[in-house]
Amino acid sequence: MPRMLDMIRNSQVPSNLMQSAARGALSVPPEEMIEILVYLALHHKLFSEQARLTLAGWDEKASSAAAADPKTSAEVLGYFVSPENLRPRLLLALAENPAVGEESLDQLATSGALSVVEALLASARVMSSPRLLQALQANPNLRPNELAEIGAKLAALEKTAAEAATDVDAPDEVIETTITKFLEENAVELEAVKDEPFHLIGISLEDESGREHGEVEPQVAATSAIPDATQHAAGKSAVAPTGKSALAVSADKARNAFLGDTKRDSAVQKIAKLDIRGRIMLAMRGNKEERAILIRDSTKLVSLSVLDSPKVSDAEVEKIALQKNVLEAVLRAIPMKRKFAKNYNIMRNLVQNPRTPLDLSLSLMKNLLVHDLKNLCGNKEVSDTIRKVAMRMFRQKTTKKG
Numbered sequence: 001m002p003r004m005l006d007m008i009r010n011s012q013v014p015s016n017l018m019q020s021a022a023r024g025a026l027s028v029p030p031e032e033m034i035e036i037l038v039y040l041a042l043h044h045k046l047f048s049e050q051a052r053l054t055l056a057g058w059d060e061k062a063s064s065a066a067a068a069d070p071k072t073s074a075e076v077l078g079y080f081v082s083p084e085n086l087r088p089r090l091l092l093a094l095a096e097n098p099a100v101g102e103e104s105l106d107q108l109a110t111s112g113a114l115s116v117v118e119a120l121l122a123s124a125r126v127m128s129s130p131r132l133l134q135a136l137q138a139n140p141n142l143r144p145n146e147l148a149e150i151g152a153k154l155a156a157l158e159k160t161a162a163e164a165a166t167d168v169d170a171p172d173e174v175i176e177t178t179i180t181k182f183l184e185e186n187a188v189e190l191e192a193v194k195d196e197p198f199h200l201i202g203i204s205l206e207d208e209s210g211r212e213h214g215e216v217e218p219q220v221a222a223t224s225a226i227p228d229a230t231q232h233a234a235g236k237s238a239v240a241p242t243g244k245s246a247l248a249v250s251a252d253k254a255r256n257a258f259l260g261d262t263k264r265d266s267a268v269q270k271i272a273k274l275d276i277r278g279r280i281m282l283a284m285r286g287n288k289e290e291r292a293i294l295i296r297d298s299t300k301l302v303s304l305s306v307l308d309s310p311k312v313s314d315a316e317v318e319k320i321a322l323q324k325n326v327l328e329a330v331l332r333a334i335p336m337k338r339k340f341a342k343n344y345n346i347m348r349n350l351v352q353n354p355r356t357p358l359d360l361s362l363s364l365m366k367n368l369l370v371h372d373l374k375n376l377c378g379n380k381e382v383s384d385t386i387r388k389v390a391m392r393m394f395r396q397k398t399t400k401k402g
Contacts, residue, residue, distance in 0.1 A: 004028050005036050022047035024054045030062045031072070038079045052085070060089060068093035083108060088115040095123035102131055103369065109135035110370045111398070117141055121149075130157050131344065131369070138371040170310035178310055179284045183277070186301055190276065198272045198279065199298040202325025267293055280305045288316060295320055300329050307333055307340075314343050321349035331356045335364065348372050354381045361386055370397050 004026060007013050013021070020026055021036050022044075028036070037058070040051035066072045067080050067090040079085050081094050081104045091108070094100050108116050109132050117139055126132045133154050136142060142150070183190065267289055271279060276299055283294045283305040295306045303326065306312060317340050320326060331350060335341045348368060351361045365386070368376070376382065376390035 003032065005032060005039060008036060008039065018044075018047055019050075022050035022054060024058065030059075031066055031069075034058065034062070034066050035073055035076055038073075038076045041085075042075070042079065055079075055085070056087070060087075063087065063090055064093050068097055070097055070099040072097075072099065074099070078104065081105070081108070083112070086116070088113075088119055091116060091119035092122055095120060096125055102129060105132055106135045106369045106371070110138050110374075112139065112141070114141045117146070121146060127153060128157070130154060133157070135369065135371045138374055168311050168313050174310050175284055178308060179281055182280065182284070182305055182308055189301060193299055193301060194276055196276060196299045198274070200268070200293070201296045201298050201327065276302060284309045284311070286311075288313075291316065295323075295330065296325055298327070300327055303327050303330050304333055306330075307337060314340070314346065318343070318345050318349055321346050322353050324353065324355045326355070328355070328357060332360060335360070344369075351376065351386070352379060352382065354383070358383060358385060362389060365389060365393060368393070370394065373397065 004013070004021075008018070008021060017026070018040075022040055024033055024037060026033060026036065034055070037051045037055050040047045041055060042048070044051070063080070066076060077094065077097065077100050080087070080090055081100055086108065095105055105120070105126065109120055109126070112120070117136065120126045120132070120136060126136075133150050136150055137147065137154075271282065271290065271293055274282060279294060279297060279299075279302045282290055283302060286294070291306045291309065291312060295303050297303045306320075307317070307330070317334060320330065321334055331353065334346060334350060340346050344367075347364050350356050351364050351368060351372075361382070362385075365373075365376075368390075373390045373394040377387055377394060379387065
């Protein structure tokens with residue numbers, strides 16, 4: 001015998017039974033009754049209002065059980081978690097249910113009332129999700145102590161993520177297969193650029209005391225990295241001659257800090273000795289430090305090979321997506337990789353990066369969550385076009401929610 005819900009969907013139920021269904025008075029299991037009520041509330045004009053009233057007063061124990069069960073239909077969960085139908089007492093169960101997407105909870109976190117905020121703060125899932133914590137930070141109903149608690153939790157999560165951002169384990173045979181495939185697919189271009197020397201795009205360094213230097217202009221780094229590396233390896237003086245400009249002295253200090261001690265070859269010096277084929281192989285086989293250098297190689301094939309490495313982690317690519325000292329081709333290539341395109345943080349970082357091409361940023365913006373659109377509206381680094389589009393999208397999404 002077909003389920004009552006299927007019969008209702010197929011208009012096979014008489015009017016008197018439909019009225020009973022809208023009042024929740026059918027002799028069916030509680031979980032099926034809730035599913036029937038949600039269907040009527042969303043899809044049946046005649047009985048929609050009555051079904052909504054019935055659901056609003058439905059037994060809390062049965063409602064909580066449905067809200068917490070991952071097997072509950074997506075339509076029922078979507079109904080319960082929507083701002084217009086939300087019962088705050090069900091929110092903790094919904095927040096802990098893995099079948100409820102973070103994008104649904106994000107909307108509640110951004111603009112929910114105080115009771116909603118309190119329920120979300122009690123959820124272990126919410127408190128371990130950077131996305132939902134960032135959404136809560138944008139909620140105007142948050143108390144100062146709650147805002148401080150969220151800030152501390154976010155800092156701790158970021159620290160843990162940074163510590164965990166190690167090389168991805170990849171079998172040697174997978175790495176070798178990837179190298180062979182990459183070299184074969186790019187054989188023509190590789191032959192055309194085989195004699196290009198190693199040049200870094202931009203340079204941003206820390207001196208020995210840990211104080212950050214400013215970013216050196218790309219052309220300075222590109223023309224000076226190899227000569228300085230050669231001089232340094234040969235033991236020549238790294239001290240700036242008298243009469244140099246302040247900018248030149250600053251650039252020399254930054255390069256010297258980056259190139260390291262004369263008693264040892266730095267990673268940059270080792271990379272500088274490799275030809276293009278060698279640098280591609282190192283991008284595939286090397287460690288995180290070496291990939292961080294090679295992603296800034298001015299030869300496109302080398303920098304793109306970093307993204308193809310089986311060892312590169314999502315956390316690394318999240319940082320690359322924010323970098324201003326990489327080739328435009330690298331930023332365009334990131335969303336072309338399926339595993340990176342599915343990572344929300346990577347896509348958000350690309351939009352926030354002022355170096356990302358405008359057409360790419362505009363195509364990625366449609367997937368941004370409300371609180372990230374709000375932050376983008378005030379981001380002075382991105383173009384006016386991006387800020388204006390972000391403002392329009394933010395207003396559209398908040399108007400729909402209201």
